[in-house]
Amino acid sequence: MTIADRHKRAVDEAAARLISRAxxxxxxxxxxxxxxxxxxxxxxxxxxxxxxxxxxxxxxxDEIHADDLCLIVACERNDEKAWExxxxxxxxVVKSAARKITANxxxxxxxxxxxxxELYGLRQAADGTRKSKLAYYSGRGSLAGWLxxxxxxxxxxxxxxQSRLVQIEETREFENLAEESSNNSNNxxxxxxxxxxxxxxxxxxxxxxxxxxxxxxxxxxxPEDRLILKMYYFDDLKLKDIAxxxxxxxxxxxxxxxxxxxxxxxxxxxALKTKHGWNDGEVKKYxxxxxxxxxxxxxxxxxxxxxxxxxxxxxxxxxx
Amino acid sequence: xxLEFDKEIDALLRKAKRGLPAVTGAAVDRxxxxxxxxxxxxxAxxxxxxxTYVVHxxxxxxxxxxxxxxxxxxxxxxxxxxAFAAQPAxxxxxxxxxxRSLFRGSNLAYAMGGLVVLFSGFIGxxxxxxxxxxxxxAVSQVAETRPTPRTESEMPQGFxxxxxxxTAANSNSSSPIESVTKTGVAVGSANxxxxxxxxxxxxxxxxxxxxxxxxxxxxxxxxxxxxPQASPQMPKDEPASTADRDVKTEKERAAGKLDDATISxxxxxxxxxxxxxxxxxxxxxAPSKVAGPRQQQANAQNSVVTQGxxxxxxxxxxxxxxxxxxxxxxxVGGKTFEMRSGVWYxxxxxxxxxxxxxxxxxxxxKLDEGLRNIANSLGGTVVIVWDGRAYKIK
Numbered sequence: 001m002t003i004a005d006r007h008k009r010a011v012d013e014a015a016a017r018l019i020s021r022a023x024x025x026x027x028x029x030x031x032x033x034x035x036x037x038x039x040x041x042x043x044x045x046x047x048x049x050x051x052x053x054x055x056x057x058x059x060x061x062d063e064i065h066a067d068d069l070c071l072i073v074a075c076e077r078n079d080e081k082a083w084e085x086x087x088x089x090x091x092x093v094v095k096s097a098a099r100k101i102t103a104n105x106x107x108x109x110x111x112x113x114x115x116x117x118e119l120y121g122l123r124q125a126a127d128g129t130r131k132s133k134l135a136y137y138s139g140r141g142s143l144a145g146w147l148x149x150x151x152x153x154x155x156x157x158x159x160x161x162q163s164r165l166v167q168i169e170e171t172r173e174f175e176n177l178a179e180e181s182s183n184n185s186n187n188x189x190x191x192x193x194x195x196x197x198x199x200x201x202x203x204x205x206x207x208x209x210x211x212x213x214x215x216x217x218x219x220x221x222x223p224e225d226r227l228i229l230k231m232y233y234f235d236d237l238k239l240k241d242i243a244x245x246x247x248x249x250x251x252x253x254x255x256x257x258x259x260x261x262x263x264x265x266x267x268x269x270x271a272l273k274t275k276h277g278w279n280d281g282e283v284k285k286y287x288x289x290x291x292x293x294x295x296x297x298x299x300x301x302x303x304x305x306x307x308x309x310x311x312x313x314x315x316x317x318x319x320x
Numbered sequence: 321x322x323l324e325f326d327k328e329i330d331a332l333l334r335k336a337k338r339g340l341p342a343v344t345g346a347a348v349d350r351x352x353x354x355x356x357x358x359x360x361x362x363x364a365x366x367x368x369x370x371x372t373y374v375v376h377x378x379x380x381x382x383x384x385x386x387x388x389x390x391x392x393x394x395x396x397x398x399x400x401x402x403a404f405a406a407q408p409a410x411x412x413x414x415x416x417x418x419x420r421s422l423f424r425g426s427n428l429a430y431a432m433g434g435l436v437v438l439f440s441g442f443i444g445x446x447x448x449x450x451x452x453x454x455x456x457x458a459v460s461q462v463a464e465t466r467p468t469p470r471t472e473s474e475m476p477q478g479f480x481x482x483x484x485x486x487t488a489a490n491s492n493s494s495s496p497i498e499s500v501t502k503t504g505v506a507v508g509s510a511n512x513x514x515x516x517x518x519x520x521x522x523x524x525x526x527x528x529x530x531x532x533x534x535x536x537x538x539x540x541x542x543x544x545x546x547x548p549q550a551s552p553q554m555p556k557d558e559p560a561s562t563a564d565r566d567v568k569t570e571k572e573r574a575a576g577k578l579d580d581a582t583i584s585x586x587x588x589x590x591x592x593x594x595x596x597x598x599x600x601x602x603x604x605x606a607p608s609k610v611a612g613p614r615q616q617q618a619n620a621q622n623s624v625v626t627q628g629x630x631x632x633x634x635x636x637x638x639x640x641x642x643x644x645x646x647x648x649x650x651x652v653g654g655k656t657f658e659m660r661s662g663v664w665y666x667x668x669x670x671x672x673x674x675x676x677x678x679x680x681x682x683x684x685x686k687l688d689e690g691l692r693n694i695a696n697s698l699g700g701t702v703v704i705v706w707d708g709r710a711y712k713i714k
Contacts, residue, residue: 044359044369060366100393140365141358145390149354149361152390214336223371223378230378233333235388245391247363261326264333287328290335313432 007046007057011037014061022066026074026082036073037061040138060140069139076134087116090147097148101155111158115151206286209276210268216275217267225260232257352376352383361391653694657702664698668705674712687711 015034019025045052045060074082094115098108121132137146218226224246231237231245243253265287272278278286352360352373359365360373377384648659656667677683684692691706695713702713 045366048368056366063364097390097393101389136353136355138355138359141355141360141362142364145358145362146355148390148393149358149386152386152393153354153357156386156389210332211336214332223375226378227374227384229333230381230384231388233336234381235385237388237391241391245361245363245387258325261329261333265326265329268329268332287332291328291331310432316430317433317436 007041007052007054008038010054010057011041011061014058018061018064018066018069022070024067025070026079028070028073032073032077033069036069036076037064037139040064040140043138044140064139065142066139068143069137072134072137072139072143076132083120086119090144091116093144093147094151097151098155101152111151111155115147115154118150118154209272209278210286213268213271213276214264216271217264220267221260221263225256225263228253228256229260229264351380352386357383357387357390361387650698652697653690655694655704657694657698662700664700664702666703666705666710669703669710672710674703674710676712676714678714684713 012030012034015037016030018033018037019028019030041057041060045056071082071086075086091112095108095112098111098115099105102108102111118133121134133150137143141149218229221229228242228246231242232239239253239257240250242248243250246253248256269283272283273280356365356373360370360377363370365373377387650657650659650664657664658667659665677687679695688706691704691711691713694704695702704711704713
């Protein structure tokens with residue numbers, strides 16, 4: 001008896017509840033829903049072993065988006081009305097997400113139409129059944145969210161096909177990244193006076209030290225803290241969005257971020273002092289200069305913007 | 321202790337962006353699929369599953385970036401979808417900060433261009449107003465100087481007006497009298513040249529008008545005064561050599577002045593037209609003692625000038641100057657004196673320092689009698705060259 005068989009009854013019962021929960025069950029019977037739910041249960045729950053209880057399984061199914069799943073199951077059964085409803089309800093979602101993720105309206109439209117082709121399953125499997133992406137929808141997340149994820153994935157896949165950039169980034173050597181980091185740091189470094197080779201050398205060593213300390217510290221953070229930190233600093237997500245992903249209140253996310261910053265400070269200072277032999281003054285000076293350097297670069301950016309505006313004005317005046 | 325947002329670490333992390341490498345050995349050895357990411361993003365996974373994914377996402381840049389990219393597209397889910405249904409592209413409009421719009425497109429450029437146009441318009445207006453003010457000042461100057469010649473030299477108002485308009489045209493002179501005495505000849509010839517270049521058609525007319533007036537005025541002046549193009553009516557009995565020499569020098573001077581004269585001709589045209597209108601009426605009411613040939617001349621000139629031909633107006637000025645010159649030149653004791661700015665100057669006086677002497681003082685009485693006689697007969701301030709020295713008798 002497999003784990004799935006063991007929970008068969010719980011799944012069926014939950015499927016029946018799901019159908020009754022749905023505002024529009026689209027005439028689906030328990031068996032159709034139940035067989036569709038089992039793979040999801042296996043994927044998200046049973047993979048962790050035998051200690052999963054029947055109650056856990058029932059609870060899992062009970063948290064499935066009933067209407068969304070019923071709609072998808074009906075579509076998979078070639079229910080015309082279901083397809084109409086799917087397109088009518090979610091085409092705006094698909095197009096909106098496509099617009100956000102692509103550079104121009106043409107690309108967005110093309111992406112959106114290819115999503116629908118994928119969902120409909122234009123490709124025929126070997127056994128004659130249509131191979132549709134709909135089969136991957138579990139119902140745990142909302143259908144709209146899943147569609148957006150599909151769109152992001154497809155956009156990234158296309159981008160990868162167009163340029164191998166993303167994969168290169170993924171497979172980039174640890175050392176390359178470290179070097180890039182230190183180079184970047186060196187370039188941005190406010191104390192890089194550039195004339196004196198010794199200073200450049202010491203600046204580079206300084207930047208290397210800091211990059212190494214930072215890397216060590218971030219790696220040793222808790223996975224969730226690390227994820228929050230990366231989403232905030234590397235992906236430029238807002239605290240509000242991060243909070244939504246983790247189910248926090250925004251204030252909680254903010255507190256967490258501050259705590260993570262504090263941990264990073266402690267870790268970096270400790271690593272610089274113990275591993276690289278810096279003293280307190282050096283650490284303090286470097287951090288202060290880094291913060292100041294960022295400010296300066298903002299000013300530079302503003303100056304460049306103003307210059308660009310004046311140039312543009314000049315050009316327009318001359319042309320006119 | 322309440323922790324505060326750490327700006328230094330914040331700066332450090334922002335700078336290190338992308339600098340931190342992915343760490344291998346994540347708990348999930350495959351990338352997350354769309355369903356997993358979507359469920360994770362909505363915090364809709366069983367806690368245990370979720371933790372596994374957190375570990376993976378914390379170190380897998382590709383999956384984390386995918387997650388982040390579609391989390392940002394999920395903003396205002398329902399609202400965005402509804403707005404999208406109503407309106408094709410609601411997205412771009414929402415997220416742009418207001419100040420970005422300043423730098424987008426050519427808004428700023430247009431604003432700057434507008435400002436430039438505004439400023440140049442303003443400056444243009446100022447310049448125009450200044451010009452107007454100068455013009456009116458010149459006119460008022462003319463009006464102020466008008467009575468002076470009449471009282472001093474009993475010149476008819478019309479002529480002094482014409483002279484004044486000439487003065488205005490050749491603005492290097494401060495008063496009409498000065499311009500007559502100093503540059504009268506030059507002006508005359510310059511005007512003559514100008515008339516040739518600017519209005520050839522009307523020049524003969526002016527000459528014929530001028531011609532009858534000339535005999536009425538003194539002959540020696542006429543020799544020097546006419547335009548270098550020597551009108552055909554010029555009397556033959558004049559000393560040709562002097563006339564030629566004068567004409568030559570006048571030509572040279574006129575050539576220098578020609579540019580100025582042409583430039584000021586336009587300005588003069590307007591002023592002259594105004595003045596001439598007054599002149600016309602004034603000439604009609606002119607005192608009876610200037611009637612006769614002068615009146616005729618004035619009328620003749622007016623008839624020309626009122627046709628709006630400035631050059632003719634200037635020619636009128638020349639005629640007037642000739643008249644005036646006669647009044648301002650006197651021969652006393654074998655010496656010729658010219659009146660300039662209310663001072664009688666000995667024609668032998670070529671500038672330079674003078675010995676100032678007041679009438680009735682001891683010094684004055686010590687002066688040579690011939691000198692004193694001249695000074696007394698002229699009256700007023702007199703500059704006399706006597707025995708090679710210049711005296712200024714006051």
